Amino acid sequence: MAILEAKGLTVDIPTEDGTVHAVRNVSFAIRPGSLFGIAGESGSGKSVLTQAVMGLLPNADISGEVWFEGRNLIGLPQEEMRRLRGGRIGMIFQDPLSSLHPFYTIGAQIAEVLHAHETIGPAEARARVVDMLGKVGIPAPAERFDDYPHQFSGGMRQRVMIAMALILKPALIIADEPTTALDVTVQAQIVELLDAMRRDFGTTVILITHDLGLLSSVADDVMVMYAGNRLEYGRAADVFRAPAHPYTAGLLRSTPASYRPGAELAPIGGRPPSLLATPAGCVFAPRCPEALARCASERPPLRVYDDGVESLCWLEAGAGRARPAMAAAASVVKAADPEPVAEIEDVCLTYQTGSFFGAKRSLEVLKGIDLTVGRGETVGLVGESGCGKSTLARIVAGLVPATSGHVRVLGKDMASLDARAWRKMRREVQLVFQDPFGSLNPRRRVGAIIGDPFRLHGIASGEERREKVRRLMEMVGLNPEHYNRFPAEFSGGQRQRIGIARALALNPALIICDEPVSALDVSIQAQVLNLLRELQRDLGLTYLFISHDLSVVRHVCDRIAVMQGGRIVELETAERLFADPQHDYTRTLLSASRMLPAFADGGGRVLVETRGLA
Amino acid sequence: MIRFLASRVGFGAGVLLVLSAFVFFLFFVAPGDPARMIAGDKATESQLQQIRKNLGVDRPIVVQYGAFMQKALSGDLGFSYRNQQPVAPIILRRIPVTLSLVLGGALLWLSIGVPIGIMSARHVGSLRDRLGQAFILVGLSFPTFVLGMMSLYLLYFMPKQAGFTLFPAGGYKALTSDPLVWAWHLALPWTTLALTMAAIYARLTRGQMLDVMGEDYIRTARAKGLSERRVVWKHGLRAALTPLVTQLGADIALLLGGVIVIEQVYGLQGVGALAVQAVANQDRPIIIGVVLLGGLFIVIANIVVDLLYVLLDPRVR
Numbered sequence: 001m002a003i004l005e006a007k008g009l010t011v012d013i014p015t016e017d018g019t020v021h022a023v024r025n026v027s028f029a030i031r032p033g034s035l036f037g038i039a040g041e042s043g044s045g046k047s048v049l050t051q052a053v054m055g056l057l058p059n060a061d062i063s064g065e066v067w068f069e070g071r072n073l074i075g076l077p078q079e080e081m082r083r084l085r086g087g088r089i090g091m092i093f094q095d096p097l098s099s100l101h102p103f104y105t106i107g108a109q110i111a112e113v114l115h116a117h118e119t120i121g122p123a124e125a126r127a128r129v130v131d132m133l134g135k136v137g138i139p140a141p142a143e144r145f146d147d148y149p150h151q152f153s154g155g156m157r158q159r160v161m162i163a164m165a166l167i168l169k170p171a172l173i174i175a176d177e178p179t180t181a182l183d184v185t186v187q188a189q190i191v192e193l194l195d196a197m198r199r200d201f202g203t204t205v206i207l208i209t210h211d212l213g214l215l216s217s218v219a220d221d222v223m224v225m226y227a228g229n230r231l232e233y234g235r236a237a238d239v240f241r242a243p244a245h246p247y248t249a250g251l252l253r254s255t256p257a258s259y260r261p262g263a264e265l266a267p268i269g270g271r272p273p274s275l276l277a278t279p280a281g282c283v284f285a286p287r288c289p290e291a292l293a294r295c296a297s298e299r300p301p302l303r304v305y306d307d308g309v310e311s312l313c314w315l316e317a318g319a320g321r322a323r324p325a326m327a328a329a330a331s332v333v334k335a336a337d338p339e340p341v342a343e344i345e346d347v348c349l350t351y352q353t354g355s356f357f358g359a360k361r362s363l364e365v366l367k368g369i370d371l372t373v374g375r376g377e378t379v380g381l382v383g384e385s386g387c388g389k390s391t392l393a394r395i396v397a398g399l400v401p402a403t404s405g406h407v408r409v410l411g412k413d414m415a416s417l418d419a420r421a422w423r424k425m426r427r428e429v430q431l432v433f434q435d436p437f438g439s440l441n442p443r444r445r446v447g448a449i450i451g452d453p454f455r456l457h458g459i460a461s462g463e464e465r466r467e468k469v470r471r472l473m474e475m476v477g478l479n480p481e482h483y484n485r486f487p488a489e490f491s492g493g494q495r496q497r498i499g500i501a502r503a504l505a506l507n508p509a510l511i512i513c514d515e516p517v518s519a520l521d522v523s524i525q526a527q528v529l530n531l532l533r534e535l536q537r538d539l540g541l542t543y544l545f546i547s548h549d550l551s552v553v554r555h556v557c558d559r560i561a562v563m564q565g566g567r568i569v570e571l572e573t574a575e576r577l578f579a580d581p582q583h584d585y586t587r588t589l590l591s592a593s594r595m596l597p598a599f600a601d602g603g604g605r606v607l608v609e610t611r612g613l614a
Numbered sequence: 615m616i617r618f619l620a621s622r623v624g625f626g627a628g629v630l631l632v633l634s635a636f637v638f639f640l641f642f643v644a645p646g647d648p649a650r651m652i653a654g655d656k657a658t659e660s661q662l663q664q665i666r667k668n669l670g671v672d673r674p675i676v677v678q679y680g681a682f683m684q685k686a687l688s689g690d691l692g693f694s695y696r697n698q699q700p701v702a703p704i705i706l707r708r709i710p711v712t713l714s715l716v717l718g719g720a721l722l723w724l725s726i727g728v729p730i731g732i733m734s735a736r737h738v739g740s741l742r743d744r745l746g747q748a749f750i751l752v753g754l755s756f757p758t759f760v761l762g763m764m765s766l767y768l769l770y771f772m773p774k775q776a777g778f779t780l781f782p783a784g785g786y787k788a789l790t791s792d793p794l795v796w797a798w799h800l801a802l803p804w805t806t807l808a809l810t811m812a813a814i815y816a817r818l819t820r821g822q823m824l825d826v827m828g829e830d831y832i833r834t835a836r837a838k839g840l841s842e843r844r845v846v847w848k849h850g851l852r853a854a855l856t857p858l859v860t861q862l863g864a865d866i867a868l869l870l871g872g873v874i875v876i877e878q879v880y881g882l883q884g885v886g887a888l889a890v891q892a893v894a895n896q897d898r899p900i901i902i903g904v905v906l907l908g909g910l911f912i913v914i915a916n917i918v919v920d921l922l923y924v925l926l927d928p929r930v931r
Contacts, residue, residue: 056836078842086839093837098830102929103852113838148928164838 002029002067003204004053004172009064009074011045011052011228020275022048024228025064030172030204030221035195037219037236038208039251041521043272045228046208050174054089055081069171087117090165090203092194094177096157100149107133107145110164117168128167135200136163136193154385155186159193166197173198174206179214183384184548188592191218210522213257213551213596216240224248227273227283234309241599244303244311244318246290249599254526256551258596264533265555267526271491282314290315304609316607338374340408341510341542342396342429345370347405349391365391367566368405373510378536378543380557380574382550382589387563389546393512396544397429398422410509427457430503434515436495440487446473446498447483453505472501477531493524497531504535512544517552529556550593554578562586622920626913633909634686634902638679641898648695651896669695682902691906692899701903705888709907711786712884715876716869718800719807720862727812728851728858731819735827736846746816753813762806762879769802784880803880807873811865818861822854829853859922867915871908 011023023045030036040046052062053073066073069088073081085091093099101109110132111125120128126145133141136159149157158178165173175194179187195218198205209215215222219236224245232245243249250268252258270287273279282288285295292314303311303318311318349366366388373379381389394400396407398414407414409429417425433439440449451469454460460468470480476497487495496516503511513532517525533556535541547553553560553574560577562570562585570583581587649665650657657665666672670681682692691701734746766783773780781802789796826832827850835849836842872886885904892900924930 051833054837056833082839082841084839085837091834091837093830093834095830099834101831101835101849101853103927112840116839116841116844150929161834164834 001032003032003069004206005029005065005067006053007065007067009049009052009066010062011048011057012061013048013057014059014061018276019061021278022060022228022275023052026223026225026228026230027064028223028230028233030206032171032204033198033202034220035198035205035207035218037215037222038206038225039210039212039215039222040225041210041251041272041523043227043275044225045275046225047176049225050091050176050206050208054085054091054174083117086113086170087168088170088172090168090170090173092158092161092165092173092175092178095181096154096161097149097181099161100157102149105146105148106152106160107147110160110167113164113167129163132163132167133160136160136166136197137189138163153186154182155189158182158186158190162190162193162197166201166203169201170203172204172206174208176208177210178207180209180211184550184592185384185588187214211257212240212251212255212522213593216596224251228275229283229312231284231313232309232311234305234307238307238309238605240597242318242320242605243599244305244309244605245284245313246288246315246319247284249319250287250289251522252596252599254523255596256525256529256549256555257593258598265526265530267530268523269527271493271524272521282312290319299612302611303607304611305605306608307605309605316610318605338376340372341375341410342371342373342544343406343408344372344392344396345406345408347392347395347402347407349388349395349400350403365566366395366402369566369568371561371568371571373542373544375509375542376536376540377558378545378556380553380560381544381546381563382548382553382560383563384548384589388566389563390514392563393431393514393544393546396510397431397512398425423457427453427506428509430506430508430511432496432499432503432511432513432516435519436492436499437519440495440498442487445484445486446478446490449487449498450501450505453502457506459506468505469501472504475504475535476501477527491524492520493527496520496528500528500531500535504539504541507539510542510544512546514546515548516545518547518549525552532556550589551595562589619917619921622917626917629913630906630909634683634906635679637902637905638682639675641901642675642678646896648896648898652695686906691903694900695897696895696900701899704900705885705903705907708883708885708888710788711882712870712873712877712886714786714789714796714800715803715807715873715882715884716866718797719804719811719869720866722804722808723811723815724862726808727815728819730812730816731821732823732846732851734816734820735823738824746820750813750817750820753809753816756810758806758810758875759879761809762803762876765802765806766879784882786882786884803876803882806879807869807876814865815858815861818858819854822857823850826850826853856923856926859926860919863915863919863922864912867911868908870911872904 005028007027009023009026013020013022026049038046038049048057051057052060053066055073055076055078062074064074068084073084100106107126107129110129111122114120114125114128130141130145133144138144138156138159149160152160178194179190182190191214194205197203207215207219215236222234222236222239223230224232224239224247226247232239232243232248234244239248240252243252247268250266253266254268256265268287273283273286279285281294281296281298282300285291288295295314300312300314303313303316305311305318347366347369348364351363351365369392371379381392383389391400395402396409398407401415409425412421412425414425447466447469450472451465454465454468466483470483473480473483478494478497478501482489487498490498516532517528520528529552532543536543543556545553545557557574560572560574561568562577562583564585570577570581570586572582577586578590581590647662648669648671649662653661653665663672670678685692689702693700694704730746730749734743737743769781770783782799784803785799787795787799832845832849835845840849870885872889873884874886874890876882877884877886878890885907888900889904892904
């Protein structure tokens with residue numbers, strides 16, 4: 001008996017551009033007490049699906065059935081739905097800071113759940129909230145009841161959200177990307193807590209995530225979604241051992257978490273389809289490496305295999321028949337002792353923070369950093385938020401002066417540059433930013449953005465500049481014909497390519513990449529990471545690569561510096577750091593980041609049934 | 615906290631000082647001879663000289679300003695050119711009228727504008743939203759005096775023609791004598807003021823609520839199973855309140871400095887009416903006093919708004 005069962009769930013959302021087909025004919029059944037994983041990239045419909053189930057999409061056009069505790073939730077009266085929300089079904093969201101009301105204390109916000117569903121006095125409510133806060137691991141819960149969300153760390157805030165979702169002991173909890181906004185080590189704690197709470201309270205959990213490594217380690221069953229369709233569905237162990245659908249296989253191959261030394265990531269080509277269109281055939285066909293002729297024109301049937309895995313695909317034997325050869329990483333011969341491009345010597349940075357009412361305090365952000373980046377190598381800076389890695393990048397770029405210590409780029413001390421020398425130095429150090437949406441001016445054409453460095457430094461103009469920009473666009477895999485388009489017309493991955501092209505324009509000595517792929521989907525991440533590597537191979541670039549994600553850093557870096565609390569605690573070549581970490585903190589980071597186990601292709605499963613063939 | 619307050623008060627005092635100098639010098643470079651105004655056209659030159667001497671306007675301007683500031687600090691703003699009465703009491707007498715008009719009006723415009731804004735935001739694109747938008751457009755584009763004249767005609771003149779008094783034509787009765795009569799006399803001015811201001815607040819509330827209702831914590835509130843009313847009024851409005859308070863502070867301060875049109879239409883002897891008379895009479899000491907009073911209100915309102923921020927937003931505490 002399933003606790004939640006969806007049959008043919010379809011969600012259409014009317015917008016100004018037309019109808020967005022966010023979820024198309026999705027069915028699944030969740031066993032009581034299990035952890036049900038929904039995997040997918042942004043736009044796959046995974047969040048929309050659960051919000052539709054919860055009645056949180058008033059404007060959406062929802063059809064199909066969703067059965068929960070003997071009732072069909074679709075079309076349930078508002079008042080009954082309201083009583084289910086929070087009472088029988090709890091929800092946890094991605095960003096705990098924005099999901100908690102900034103102006104109310106966390107205790108009041110949790111107690112509000114009790115008051116909304118029960119008749120209960122304030123003292124009793126407070127006692128129950130304090131008890132629950134203790135259970136989710138908030139130290140000194142009685143004192144912290146009256147604190148506001150901004151007074152908690154990210155992990156503690158997510159614990160507050162979990163306490164809020166669990167306080168009425170609901171039968172089902174929907175966790176929508178609960179760890180994505182958190183640091184790696186905190187992620188592991190939150191997943192453990194969710195898992196422990198599931199056992200203690202007997203709650204069923206739906207875990208929505210793009211993180212396949214996370215799902216493979218905790219989920220019982222898993223559903224893989226793409227462009228609103230359920231492409232694959234089955235027990236997590238079976239799906240991750242041998243994915244049946246080419247999309248699942250492609251995702252697993254492209255995620256840095258399945259890194260094998262010496263192997264290039266195999267990205268899924270192309271970009272996700274528009275949800276406005278209704279393709280005649282398979283939604284994944286345009287990007288599928290194993291697509292058959294009929295895939296583009298005929299709706300794929302549902303294949304059911306002997307181990308219970310279901311796949312929406314024309315391939316009878318599952319993915320892997322025509323699997324693309326995994327390119328071996330081209331071995332780049334690098335000089336053993338390259339000349340230094342950037343030398344960082346005992347750099348410290350101290351901020352004076354004058355709090356509004358209190359006395360002035362000083363905040364040490366960097367406490368003596370020594371690091372050398374040699375020509376042609378990639379040095380990774382890894383650490384959790386607040387460790388000072390981005391600040392260090394700004395100092396190296398000369399955007400923030402160091403309080404003490406020296407930064408030399410190409411032998412010149414950044415602190416002693418006069419205005420003209422500094423301007424010249426700007427050509428040598430370039431940045432690639434994290435957010436491809438916020439870091440490009442939306443009102444300027446792509447050609448103008450990429451051509452800016454030429455214009456600002458008076459290097460090329462007119463047709464010559466246009467020609468250079470077109471060549472750069474080609475180099476980073478953009479269509480040069482799109483010269484006159486605006487950033488909004490490009491996807492996240494393409495925008496990051498624009499940023500890279502701009503950074504490359506002046507042939508800089510050093511490119512600082514600040515979390516260049518963390519805002520991108522898994523299949524797109526691999527494209528951008530591979531591009532960065534190719535460019536390095538072809539142009540001999542030098543990177544300082546900042547990331548919180550160890551698996552990403554491992555994929556691109558020659559040497560990795562692990563940062564904690566403003567210090568570099570370990571600096572080692574990538575392979576040695578992973579094989580034999582020396583510092584405790586490195587070991588914590590490594591154990592917290594999940595590596596995917598190797599998976600097989602095809603998996604030797606037997607097709608038992610095919611449904612939906614015309 | 616004390617330091618913060620002290621610095622704001624100090625800054626406010628500085629603003630007032632600069633303002634006083636600016637107004638003082640501005641009026642003294644402006645054309646017009648106060649002596650001739652007082653003495654009339656037939657006065658001889660020696661009479662004018664005598665008056666100038668009495669007023670002290672024959673001295674160098676810097677000396678005049680110094681003398682003015684010295685007295686001003688002890689609350690003496692000089693004497694009206696017109697009737698030789700001290701300026702400060704003249705202005706102070708007018709404040710209760712303006713204060714009654716503005717504070718009562720503010721209460722009314724908030725209770726009209728905020729709910730309309732919320733209604734519009736909750737049903738974006740619907741008929742109710744379009745009605746709300748129409749209200750905003752009409753309120754913003756209707757000149758105050760037209761609205762005032764219309765309500766006078768409809769609610770005073772026409773009932774009068776029919777033989778009964780629905781509302782008085784204007785005038786002010788003190789709150790202390792009879793609150794009901796006070797409110798009855800102010801009902802029309804309040805409505806006129808509120809209708810024009812409510813449009814601004816409806817628009818502001820609508821915009822704020824549209825932003826806030828898209829926030830993640832509103833989704834959380836719904837996921838908790840709260841009723842929609844509670845989601846909107848407790849979680850939504852609370853977050854939209856801060857910019858409303860800022861606007862309210864600035865508006866009240868500005869209006870306290872003189873609600874010129876409405877006071878004229880309804881014959882209310884408030885600060886605004888005083889300012890109009892003083893300008894017409896070229897009564898410089900009164901003009902300077904009214905301007906300084908307006909400045910004082912704005913400085914105070916800004917400090918109050920800053921303090922309210924601290925109360926409203928736990929993050930800046």
